[in-house]
Amino acid sequence: MIIQRSKAGTIGRLILTVLFGLLLMIVPATAKPAGIRISIWTINQPGMDAVGNWVQKKIGQFEKANPGIFIDHSFWENQSYKIKLKVAMFSGKGPDILYNWGGESQLVYSREGLLYDLTGDLGKHRWGLSPGMFATHSYRGRIYGIPIFPTVDVVWYNKELFVKHGWKTPQTWPEFLALCDRIKAAGYIPVAMGGQEAWTILHPYMDIVDRIAGSGLYPAAKARQVSFTHPDFVAAFRILQGLAQRDYLPAEVLSLNYTEATQLMMQDKAVMMFMGDWQYSRLTNQMHRDFDKWDFFPFPVFPGGKGLPRNIIGAVDGFSVKNSKHAKAAVKFLKFLASRDSLIESYQKSGFLVALATPYLDKNARPQLKRIAALLAQATSLTQWWDQDLPEAVTQVLLQSAQDLIAGRCSPEEAAAMIEAAYRKN
Template sequence: MRRRTLIQVAGGVTVSFILSACSSLNLTNSGSATPAPGAKGEPVMLTIRHTQVKDTQKKRLAMLQEVVKNTEAKVPGLSITLDGVEDKVNRFEKLRAEMAAGNPPEIFDLFGGTDTKDYVKANRLLDLTPILNELGLMDKFYSFEEFTVDGKIYGIPMAGYVEGLYYNKKILSDNQIKPPQTWDDLLAAAAKLKAQKITPFALAAKDSWVINMMSNTMWVRTAGPSSIEGFLDGSKHWTDPDVVDAFEKYNLLVKKGYFQEGSLALSYAEQQNKFSSGEAAFMFDGSWANTPLLDPEKSAIVKDIGFMSFPDMGGPGDGYINGGWSNAYGFSKKVTPAQLVAIKEFIVQMYNESMQKRQLVEEGMPPAMKLQDTSNVNPLITQILDVFANSKGAFPAFDSRIQTKVREKLERGMQELVGGRTDPVTLMSEIQKQQDASNKEETHTN
């Protein structure tokens, strides 16, 4: 059901990411969510945990600061504190610890899928279903699926994402290479580029999650978009030949030296730096990477960037793409009535046509809401949205579904594979052992 819904959503996005038939938001008619001051004029305090802390996210932070200012202006006595934390630290360390202790901030960056389900199970998240209905927002979004548990919604997506292959149009043209449509095309292109002393793929593997973006898409290509659900219910195994095949092919890229040299010592930013400097022909990354790539102060290839879905590999997952709406704002269940009023006003100020359009135009963030106007969008962003719209269907990132211990073991294992310290058959055997243990543990706790 989950995959079908994502496919239907992606299939419903047109070349311009759909000019929605829905009417514009009516909320702006009143200009607010009818806020009220704190009890007896007392101040109302809110903390917003955000992840807009990188130099490349200054515009996103500025938009958030504007939303905060507008929210404070609408709610008498309201004071909002912004708490910026790097996204992975927030997701895997800080927020997790706060949830365990029962003291998360009132508003926070929330990842969908497993994270949301875990926090709902711990009774930490505010049910947003009645609020979305009250504010008339329920039908304004493409999908709440990543944040829906037992029919209730616990997160409001900020933007969409899609993952694929960025390519340097000039490098390919200069070497008489067309954007590869098949795995064999990709191998032939990589071989030709390496012979010309051009790095085929930018890769920074110190941050282990980066490696698994491309490997995730590759095993979906060979094993199909339902493979993750199969791992979870036991109908599919990491040791199945069609899964191992993807990792064998990934290992071939490693052995052939097609990845950036010294990648295990390089942090994520170095992957983008290698590509944006014009020193690599391809880079597998998410739509969020377009911001630094299109910044003329940071990128030497602003006019030479293309984006495509990963080439077909001859399996049941050809044509599908990793994409969806998995990043959101979540809200603590433990809030006062006055804080709840402020939260509603924050939602009004954050989620509207104007703000979503600004995110799309200024930052290239695929909208979470159905926009009426998608004009003045950078050509690269349009291409990214077109690739998403024209895919056969979408599948969620594996780390939004798979258990934490399996994810961690796969991340460490892929670093070992890149470093030549393991092989695909051995790695998949180890991953399956952890998968069996995690599935068993989940069965006992449910």
């Protein structure tokens, strides 16, 4: 009997082994459905960011309508994203769809043939998107990016505090400085800034250069027609440094990140901030409250300066497609994402303006958003964000020089010289 039980046990174990082996063959097939799997990388985290929520929702809708195509969404903070993306793209492991800001942030890949040419897919009407917004997403007459979110730099302020104290929005730089003195005397921080993230320091610097020298100096320096040590670049650094020296910025400016600086405004501790139009969504908690508490004014002009009041600094953020075997599937999703209904939904959820060619703002749109749209439509020039337009090595020095200047570790002349030296090495 013992021998019979042993044989039975042996046969049983053999059957279990065979069944287990078959199970191993079956499980992987059910864990990863057959089909095309494409990846999209952004700077928008679902749950924390209205645009991230929109992207994730569209992924779900697209997958349901297109069985067999699956989309993986990954996201990182701005600077981390740029570094990870560059490493991945040049190692052949980049995403199928990549978020970028146009300009050099896209050209670095299109020049090397790493991006899919979207010109033919867009057709004559370019999916209903504004034709003028494709300029910074093009290379040698071909289109390598889809413009989605036009952005512009302005000065945001706490309208309730302005009304309470009788402050007026300034039109000139001397008026702005006088306003800062009054705000400081009332016990508030005039300008919120998260200098731990150096790009926040860059915002006013870019505008100051434009207002002093006009829109032509920066592109001339980038084209190496003039040096970044030009007197107007130095003068702009000196003016920027003056904001810190006059105590118009938070005392701990270089220890604060962008989110913490925004909190200073929301807590009524700081009154103004140099920032892009997306700040309205941040200040209203992703368009949920305090809609009338916040407003903006264009960056002030400088008496005797060459910059026009309607010159703007900004970009048109969007998406590009990697040149790969899944490019057509990626384009299919991108066209779905950039459809009119989808973009209007994005605007309604996030408050971010979109690049549609025909009007989409209804009569109930927030006045702030209508004015942002008018500012973009009436702009006399658009200068790309420098940190998205310059070569990466130069950008890193530019950001470091801005922090060093605010910290008092270098002079305006030294900051400008650092950037010029980096460009010559590039």
